[in-house]
Amino acid sequence: MAKLLYVGTCGTEDQTKATLPFLMAKGAIDAGHETGIILMGEATPLIKDAVAAQVHGYGTPPLKELVDFLVERNVRITV
Numbered sequence: 001m002a003k004l005l006y007v008g009t010c011g012t013e014d015q016t017k018a019t020l021p022f023l024m025a026k027g028a029i030d031a032g033h034e035t036g037i038i039l040m041g042e043a044t045p046l047i048k049d050a051v052a053a054q055v056h057g058y059g060t061p062p063l064k065e066l067v068d069f070l071v072e073r074n075v076r077i078t079v
Helices: 012-030 041-047 061-072
Strands: 004-009 034-039 077-079
Touching: 004 012, 012 034, 012 041, 012 061, 034 041, 061 077
Parallel strands: 004 034, 034 077
Antiparallel strands: none
């Protein structure tokens, strides 16, 4: 099992890129790895429920769905 850390720097201006760290973290967990996320710069507001509920990247699950999955599994999301 690997330990992986994903860094997000994109915010709501590019919803697909904003969703990628969360999507990758979900994939890592599904593959049996330990993971975490750091949000920096424009990505910091994504941690707010109201913002996450409005973000849905192209071809990705809604951000709120991904955040809920990660929170349920105690993934550390650092801002």
